[in-house]
Amino acid sequence: THLHTHTHTHTHTLVMGIFGTGDLGRSLGLRLLQSGYRVVYGSRRPHSCGPVSFQVASHAEAAKEASLIFVCVHREHYEFLTTLTPHLKGKVLVDLSNNLKKGIYPEANAAYLQRLVPGADVVKGLNTLSAWALQNGLLAGKQVYLCGNSANAKQAVSEMATKLGLTVLDRGSLSAARELEDFPLRLFPEWRLPLLVAACLMGFFYFYLLIRDVIYAYVETGQDISYRIMISLANKVFPIVSLVMLSLCYLPGCIAAFLQLYRGTKYKRFPNWLDRWMLCRKQMGLVALGLALLHAIYTFIIPIRYAVRHKLISRMKNNKTTPFYFDNKEAWGTDSFYVLGILGFFLYLLLGLTSLPSVGGSLSWREFSFVQSKLGHLTLSICTAHGYIYGWNKFLRPSTYKWYTPPGYMLCLIVPSVVLVLKILLLLPCVDRSLTRIRQGWERNPPLIEVNKASSL
Amino acid sequence: THLHTHTHTHTHTLVMGIFGTGDLGRSLGLRLLQSGYRVVYGSRRPHSCGPVSFQVASHAEAAKEASLIFVCVHREHYEFLTTLTPHLKGKVLVDLSNNLKKGIYPEANAAYLQRLVPGADVVKGLNTLSAWALQNGLLAGKQVYLCGNSANAKQAVSEMATKLGLTVLDRGSLSAARELEDFPLRLFPEWRLPLLVAACLMGFFYFYLLIRDVIYAYVETGQDISYRIMISLANKVFPIVSLVMLSLCYLPGCIAAFLQLYRGTKYKRFPNWLDRWMLCRKQMGLVALGLALLHAIYTFIIPIRYAVRHKLISRMKNNKTTPFYFDNKEAWGTDSFYVLGILGFFLYLLLGLTSLPSVGGSLSWREFSFVQSKLGHLTLSICTAHGYIYGWNKFLRPSTYKWYTPPGYMLCLIVPSVVLVLKILLLLPCVDRSLTRIRQGWERNPPLIEVNKASSL
């Protein structure tokens, strides 16, 4: 009987009010009902437009009955709430509204609501939930944010959200409301820097190769090979930028390690640019993977291209009389080149797979670090070797240096080579030992106050 | 001390009973134990077959001790519970059973159980959990459904399930039990329509191309090119159906927009067929992606086919004397064709990636709509252009229209072209403005009762 009494009380005290009978209001009501709450809608036309099978009352009546009220109404229509202030006194008002664009209004919707109804406890939150997610039961484990000035009001909303299967994060006072309202409007902020870097690199290398390949051929021999812009050039730019981006993923880790070695402590913050760089490594790697995939598809498509077939046929006709010997070294060279490319791409794919949230989440810490560090550096080494072998027999030929410029693949090998050399230095036993000690909390010049302090995890 | 008293009480009141010591019973017991409950098994042979390290009692004793009892026994053996009715009075009985097929029994298992033991509170639920998932700790964040006539009983089960990491949805009274029992038996219901549409389209186009290509050649020239059925024909049918399916993903959105514009309100429900269509857009897109992937692989495999190599070699021999000039326009044309195909496929893959639950769940509302709408329409445009370029120099040739029929790729361009034209119309500033207003709640002919009502989210 203890159990029954307990749950009895619990079930009957909580009536949820919803103002607004739009998509969001209806979906939310249904979901609250399914989680065991009693729901009452507030509407100005209680008899005409309420959702079927729900209790629909006037706004005032709904406010009287419910202790917690969801405001599912557009900000432009908030004024009507001023007429309800006596009924809303002491109630928790949840503002779920979003705006269509950033910065339309001088103050956050929730702050405006609090100003209109000063007697109520306004909580901003749950605004990342869509009617669509509510209808289709996609709430389990989703994170939602709350903010508000009353701790009790936030606690009440948080308990309700937990029952709906959501995970709640408290973002502090109502002054954070604007941030929460901007949240559903953000558009891949963490992808901006990687995409910008990729775009700049691609622009540079595309232009560089255009001059070296197409314009050079036109100026020097008068040949028009402009058709190469579409595939041949792109298929040089993609792998070049992909390799540079991949090495840019691993460069900040090396820089951070050398910085810690130089400073002799891990307790000093990294400079801002390094922090920012390290935070977008995953996105950089995924951009690199995308470009590597494009490179692979472009390569597969080579033999069905008109230009390639034409060359094959005409080559045969021109060489008709000369004998054509099989060059074992050439066969080894090109095959090694392809094998390294394939293996590199395969490892790239594995790295990409572990960056899927559901796969990465199921890895232990050591597994994740094994994949991202060991496997990552192996991928980088193989892809770099793939680049070196590409030019294995062309480094010393003068014809390689058209107009005294090095070919694109040579330029792109600089960054990965530097990263690999730095990494090898870090793996030297003496350096590795110092670094491990520093990362376990040892300090070369500990703070003066207390030398043998308890170092922290 | 407050904390200790509280938890002390909580831990000791809850003893869970389990009837049945099969796979499911054992796994469930272990999991309950891990979540801090005390577990007692009820068995007719308490001394012979109980799980190691658990308390196993007779059914009657277990029923006396536990307030909540899981019935992990097949429906065929429920009769034995009638002998326990005095001990089960007022207890919560959780029916976890499933059937092997739909509609074997006239009444739901849980309803049958309630009829056998009228004094107990039967709750149907958790029946989507498998012994396998319980053993391997795959419960976190999973949604389970409950139904039952007693709110208190449901509340008790719901609290237990929440402690196991599950998210609980209440489906109402015990009359919903049949629906819950059919749940684990459903087999891709949302995939049926898309797969049916794809199968019909593939059947039609396959037959159409068979006549135009293989049978035409046989009838007109007596050539037997039936070997083309395997790859060449399939590699025409796949991209055709893929493109049509992709445009069918975006057509209902356009239709819905025009319907809202015509009605002047967003508050009227869409016709049923449109609702159903919109609900399976994701599956349609994924079927389209699958076909596009097959098209890509079929294309990569082209140059290693016997027929293609043979053609290359014989072409060279036959052309031996005629000179063979390089056609720049041809090179540009085919290369553009391939580039559009590759880029389209790449964007297709990105769209498919965001439809993975774990990736889509981590996107904000604006990011999701950006990917699915902007990126989706861009993909459709590029793939359509890929189709148009395929026939760029064949539109006017009479030999294209064998037996006065248009080639397959022309037919398949109709739907995507219509969708793109409709989309462009919707993007016209004046149309876009009206639509945005309507979607914000504005109505051309608002209900008469109250003109300036608070429009809802």
Added chain:
Amino acid sequence: THLHTHTHTHTHTLVMGIFGTGDLGRSLGLRLLQSGYRVVYGSRRPHSCGPVSFQVASHAEAAKEASLIFVCVHREHYEFLTTLTPHLKGKVLVDLSNNLKKGIYPEANAAYLQRLVPGADVVKGLNTLSAWALQNGLLAGKQVYLCGNSANAKQAVSEMATKLGLTVLDRGSLSAARELEDFPLRLFPEWRLPLLVAACLMGFFYFYLLIRDVIYAYVETGQDISYRIMISLANKVFPIVSLVMLSLCYLPGCIAAFLQLYRGTKYKRFPNWLDRWMLCRKQMGLVALGLALLHAIYTFIIPIRYAVRHKLISRMKNNKTTPFYFDNKEAWGTDSFYVLGILGFFLYLLLGLTSLPSVGGSLSWREFSFVQSKLGHLTLSICTAHGYIYGWNKFLRPSTYKWYTPPGYMLCLIVPSVVLVLKILLLLPCVDRSLTRIRQGWERNPPLIEVNKASSL
């Protein structure tokens, strides 16, 4: 007002203490603050190094205020806690520490902590959380383990963890601490057996094919075709091992079925080796998928290889005078071979997709079993047919059996053929009926005590 009183009490009783102001301590504190707790740090230098905007006190003061204390300090520094024993009496100490390697210390960190502070209730747990996951809000739905000797202490920690969005599993008394501490150090334990099997198979087949292809050619004709080691040989080994691994996924299921049929009951445990084998089927399938992907890429790359182009060109020159007829049977044969390969690979990919945690988790039980059983056996059949067609016209040629050894693809067809035959036997109506009855709980020789017992799920 009931609501307010309740939450008021709840919010104010819980002060969380954190010893240690390192990465983990800071991230944890921030997350606790966001979930509505009050946090106080304990530090030996409360005035110099505390995290900004947090209350930092001496260890003793922090211990006095908080009822639950997180020890975010390295094990090497635990000694300082002995000085605090009077303040820690009756408090809950959460040990979150991990070691860098297994087996460095004779006793678990948590056991050591309990020995140092016997008056406190030590709970080991949450040690799988990284500072990185805490900072980036990746906790939702994650499973964490707890163990400890006090049920109340575990309950308190469990409630806190649930509020953070974690799912808690109780692993029993503090003697399980070592197991929990080894958890973050595990490195793909379930992948070891599949990778070992794959490595052995690859080694064997590589060596076998090396002798048959490269060494045979060198010994018999003096030709040096060692360049084939890189791609041609690998592209034979990968599909062979992939097919064998795929059939090894489905073999244990067949063996288990025959074992149940032979024993006449499902209640006897399988032998250990079979259990272990069945538990790594998913990983075996994924290794097979990886090898199939490599096979696909190697195949796509064929026509751009130097050796292949050279052969094409030289073949044309040598055949210059002989006429070259199109062989329809050859075209059908090779095309069927490719089509089966493509379809098999496509189904392979689908199988792999459903093994992603987020995709598999959204399938119903019947959907999952449909994909893994029906689709899986279909894939196996298609891939086996792909293998058979490869040798369709070579089985009877004596030149196939170099040095009297069968070619590799014949060897690799043995296991899948056996699996398919066993599966067909199991699908025979009479066998299927018996097996279904057994799996529903029927026993041929039921235990003597009680014949008509209630069979369990």
